[in-house]
């Protein structure tokens with residue numbers, strides 16, 4: 001059979017200036033078996049690009065429906081933080097929930113006070129027996145698109161809209177079959193850094 005032509009072109013491999021960036025991740029808590037590897041893959045490529053762990057802010061919301069609201073609030077909280085003299089960024093971002101740095105900083109380095117340069121919304125929607133999936137997927141994706149356009153802060157779409165559990169598992173790199181699939185979180189992390197640098201000229 002013909003090899004598929006689908007898939008992204010190779011992403012940039014160097015991200016000069018990434019050490020100054022601050023990246024946010026807001027993830028839903030549905031379908032955790034996929035969410036966890038997706039978030040970890042995202043963080044892996046963000047740090048591989050040169051972003052400091054203490055400058056990655058991770059927040060969670062109940063489900064994908066809440067992603068646009070969560071991303072919007074995190075962006076505005078970080079902008080308030082950057083323009084005020086509030087010392088603790090985490091305090092500002094705990095508007096969503098008990099925020100925690102992506103990885104506890106060994107250096108004890110303080111998170112920077114700058115506003116977030118890009119945010120990824122991560123969710124996993126799996127088709128059930130009703131139309132619920134269609135309505136959440138459409139609202140979540142168009143909501144995330146709107147926030148990026150309205151705020152000028154790049155919002156990366158990290159939402160899997162899977163028709164079966166296997167589709168979701170394969171795209172999280174934890175496919176049940178022999179083929180482990182590909183963890184799309186990796187691509188979302190690279191996309192976030194690339195877009196942040198393009199926006200931060």
Ligand SMILES: O=c1[nH]c(NC[C@H](O)[C@H](O)[C@H](O)CO)c([N+](=O)[O-])c(=O)[nH]1
Nearest residue numbers: 028030062063064065066123124125126
């Ligand atoms: O993130 C998801 N949320 C889901 N529902 C919860 C929804 O996102 C909201 O959290 C809930 O409706 C409360 O607003 C899902 N399903 O219903 O299947 C799903 O598959 N994935």
